[in-house]
Amino acid sequence: xxxxxxxxxxxxxxxxxxxxxxxxxxxxxxxxxxxxxxxxxxxxxxxxxxxxxxxxxxxxxxxxxxxxxxxxxxxxxxxxxxxxxxxxxxxxxxxxxxxxxxxxxxxxxxxxxxxxxxxxxxxxxxxxxxxxxxxxxxxxxxxxxxxxxxxxxxxxxxxxxxxxxxxxxxxxxxxxxxxxxxxxxxxxxxxxxxxxxxxxxxxxxxxxxxxxxxxxxxxxxxxxxxxxxxxxxxxxxxxxxxxxxxxxxxxxxxxxxxxxxxxxxxxxxxxxxxxxxxxxxxxxxxxxxx
Amino acid sequence: xxxxxxxxxxxxxxxxxxxxxxxxxxxxxxxxxxxxxxxxxxxxxxxxxxxxxxxxxxxxxxxxxxxxxxxxxxxxxxxxxxxxxxxxxxxxxxxxxxxxxxxxxxxxxxxxxxxxxxxxxxxxxxxxxxxxxxxxxxxxxxxxxxxxxxxxxxxxxxxxxxxxxxxxxxxxxxxxxxxxxxxxxxxxxxxxxxxxxxxxxxxxxxxxxxxxxxxxxxxxxxxxxxxxxxxxxxxxxxxxxxxxxxxxxxxxxxxxxxxxxxxxxxxxxxxxxxxxxxxxxxxxxxxxxxxxxxxxxxxxxxxxxxxxxxxxxxxxxxxxxxxxxxxxxxxxxxxxxxxxxxxxxxxxxxxxxxx
Numbered sequence: 212x213x214x215x216x217x218x219x220x221x222x223x224x225x226x227x228x229x230x231x232x233x234x235x236x237x238x239x240x241x242x243x244x245x246x247x248x249x250x251x252x253x254x255x256x257x258x259x260x261x262x263x264x265x266x267x268x269x270x271x272x273x274x275x276x277x278x279x280x281x282x283x284x285x286x287x288x289x290x291x292x293x294x295x296x297x298x299x300x301x302x303x304x305x306x307x308x309x310x311x312x313x314x315x316x317x318x319x320x321x322x323x324x325x326x327x328x329x330x331x332x333x334x335x336x337x338x339x340x341x342x343x344x345x346x347x348x349x350x351x352x353x354x355x356x357x358x359x360x361x362x363x364x365x366x367x368x369x370x371x372x373x374x375x376x377x378x379x380x381x382x383x384x385x386x387x388x389x390x391x392x393x394x395x396x397x398x399x400x401x402x403x404x405x406x407x408x409x410x411x412x413x414x415x416x417x418x419x420x421x422x423x424x425x426x427x428x429x430x431x432x433x434x435x436x437x438x439x440x441x442x443x444x445x446x447x448x449x450x451x452x453x454x455x456x457x458x459x460x461x462x463x464x465x466x467x468x469x470x471x472x473x474x475x476x477x478x479x480x481x482x483x484x485x486x487x488x489x490x491x492x493x494x495x496x497x498x499x500x501x
Numbered sequence: 502x503x504x505x506x507x508x509x510x511x512x513x514x515x516x517x518x519x520x521x522x523x524x525x526x527x528x529x530x531x532x533x534x535x536x537x538x539x540x541x542x543x544x545x546x547x548x549x550x551x552x553x554x555x556x557x558x559x560x561x562x563x564x565x566x567x568x569x570x571x572x573x574x575x576x577x578x579x580x581x582x583x584x585x586x587x588x589x590x591x592x593x594x595x596x597x598x599x600x601x602x603x604x605x606x607x608x609x610x611x612x613x614x615x616x617x618x619x620x621x622x623x624x625x626x627x628x629x630x631x632x633x634x635x636x637x638x639x640x641x642x643x644x645x646x647x648x649x650x651x652x653x654x655x656x657x658x659x660x661x662x663x664x665x666x667x668x669x670x671x672x673x674x675x676x677x678x679x680x681x682x683x684x685x686x687x688x689x690x691x692x693x694x695x696x697x698x699x700x701x702x703x704x705x706x707x708x709x710x711x712x713x714x715x716x717x718x719x720x721x722x723x724x725x726x727x728x729x730x731x732x733x734x735x736x737x738x739x740x741x742x743x744x745x746x747x748x749x750x751x752x753x754x755x756x757x758x759x760x761x762x763x764x765x766x767x768x769x770x771x772x773x774x775x776x777x778x779x780x781x782x783x784x785x786x787x788x789x790x791x792x793x794x795x796x797x798x799x800x801x802x803x804x805x806x807x808x809x810x811x812x813x814x815x816x817x818x819x820x821x822x823x824x825x826x827x828x829x830x831x832x833x834x835x836x837x838x839x840x841x842x843x844x845x846x847x848x849x850x851x852x853x854x855x856x
Contacts, residue, residue: 268826286827289695290702292709294571295826298542309695313637314710322566399693420693 242350243303243325247296249288250307252481253329254279256345257305259482260354268299270310275475275483293318305348307331333404333480335488339363342482358482365485372499373410373492380495382411383434383463386421387443388452393424401478402438408484409491411436426457435462436495440474470494514795518804521794525807529580532814536576539818541825542567575711577720579817580810582708582776583786585723585768587809588730588802590783595737595798596761597667603783604769606674607762608651611681613773614704616640616647618685621699622692640703641715641774648770651677656762665758667744705830706777708817719771726768727806733761734798741796779832782809785839792850812839 247268248254254273257266268283270291285296288307293315296304301324308331310316320326327348329341339359346355384402386394396402397418406413414432415422424432437452453464463469476487493500538549544564552559552568560569586604593602604610620643624632632639655677659670689700736757739747748754772779786808790801816834823829 271827284824284827286824287698287702289698290707290709290828290830292541292821292826292828294567294821295541295828297567297571298540299826312710314712317637318566318570318712321562321570323562420691422690 243301243348245299245301245303246349247285247299247301247304248273249285249291249305249310250329250331251275251475251479252341253305253307253345255479255481255483256342256358257349259358260346260349260351262349262351265349267301268296275479291315291319297322297324303327303348305329305345331480333399333401335366335404335408335480335484338366338480338482338484341480362482362485365489369485369489369492376410376492376496376499379410379412380435381414381433381462382406382436382438382495383414383429383432384438385443385452386440388439391455392426393429393457394421395424395429396421401480404480405477405484405488405491406438408488409495411491411495424457426455429457430460433461434458435466436468436470437463438491439469439471440477441471442474443471515797515800518794518797518800521790522800522804522807525804525811529807529810529814532811532818533576533580536579536814536818537568537572540567540572540821544568570712574713574716575708575817576814578711578716578775579708579813581716581720581723581727582772582779583782583809583811583813584806585726585772585809586779586782587786587805587812588726589765589769589772591787591798591802591805592733592737592761592765593783594787595740596758597671598741600788601784604765605678606671607766608655608674608677608681609648609766609769609773610778611678611685612651613644613648613770614778615651615681615685615688616643616645617703617773617777618688618692618700619643619647621703622688622696638715638718641719645719645770645774648773649766651681652762652766652770656759664755665762667758670762702830703777704832706779706832706835707820707828707830708776708813709821709828711775715775719775722767722771726764729760729764730802730806731799733757733764734802737761737798777830777832779813779835781832781836781839782812785835785843786812789839789843789846792846 244265245267246257246262246265248257248266249270251272251274254266254269255275257263258276258279263278266279266282268285269279270285270288272288273279283299285291285299288310290312291310296315296319304319304324304326306316306326307329316326327344329344330337339362342359342362343352343355346352346358384396384406386396386402388394395415396413397415397420398413399419400421403413403416414434437458439452452458453467453469458464470491472487472491476483477491537553538544538546542564544567548564549568552565555565557569559565589604590602593604593606594600596602597606617640620628620631620640624639628639628643631643635642655670655673656665658673659665659667689697692700736747736752739750739752740754740757742750744754747757787801787805790804790808794800794804812835813831816831816838819834819838820829820831
């Protein structure tokens, strides 16, 4: 903790590197070597911290970076199998809040494997804390501090740049277009948090969660921008979204303002979130790009 | 009903029945043993035997924990759930005199689904007291209570002047099922992304949550259904001829209906509560065995119990090894393993499908 505070104040990279070496030498004995990582953002953070070799398995929501995919998959984070995880003989299970089922988690804990729960939540302010928790769990406190500080600084810089935006763009996030019916993001979703982070306004703030919109209601929302994750519709079809009768008479269609972004990058709330936020803001407000 | 007399009659299949009973008993034991030695954690047979001989005390950690806290309760719950689902299916087919009947007809599945989905969606808000009292068992408790309440309601609707009309129960069951499905649909609409995933996994079933605690609570209920089999079998044999005929054969028809309906509700309610919705066992196992050994309920019900246990244990073995270290929902496998076998039997013995 002392190390964390000192390096927070004097976050010079050189000093941090020295501290890192000292910390690494100190914590050598208690460091986990066989980590099962559950949760996309957690796995991403571990890889960012250079712990790739120690991660022996991941869950099905962990798909970035590419190298993660080579690790065994313990299944969806909320449907873990106790024996499946224990069979890998891990010495640490890092899981994002909400991982389960509870029976499986308690069996894993009972077997003596250390479990560290990483707080979830779609608030950019809590991102550095999340990174510090993960880093501390794997004995990389100093390195985690560097990463957390970097993320915090990027977020602060980004927030300052956003100050120049006066008119907020009204954004409609469409999770999927199954059967031509838009499944749109309301409040309390990662998409809503990202829209606000990027200085936009969610047109669907009257609803919570992901909801299928009636085409008429979609038209009435009058979004300035429509945002889609990559998997929402085949690439060739995105142009058609704007031509759907529901959207034909919206500002988004008039200015052809439809953007696609990778789902995990945009919604993962991991170390890449400040970049994703900036990229989204750059699409919303081209003036920010300079 | 083929033969109940003493001398040989054309179509007497009691010898075949006895053969299948013995075969199933051996098969059940064999599958349970193999299942104990199978799983994502590679434990050699000698090690498994050693742990078993060391007794439950060795279950605190390591390999002992995998055997005593994970595999043993899972196999016990799996066999009980499989047996209960198959026997309940056979009982319902006998009671409704309809080859397509299953416990869903008395409102169990739709009620359980409504209970479970309500808890998944509102367990953290409106239903918080339930979550606080029952902890991680809240979903199971809600599923069981709602399953039983649905059956109680249907029974009350279909019973007039001390007589339960099976036809009314069937129709009211369809109406209540539709209503429960509508309520569940509304809950699904209001659910978050994560809750939606939970609902999907619950509705595909799985034995992953098996534990001694669950066995202690749900086991006796399922066991009660299995123990009642011999009592119900004779009554159902007579009942196949018709309600009036059964009455004249000395069967207390109303008591039979009451017992069968409530045992099925309690048993399948407990099964669904412990392991989610596991489809197809209640249809495929009774039909398969009826094709093989005839419709006499006396050997049929115990055979269904063992057949159901075997199907579920085999499906579970595949479920926990095929995508290891992850786990496949078991409902996918019971249908995927059971359906082709069932079709093959139908093709071979066409004409024997009717009850």
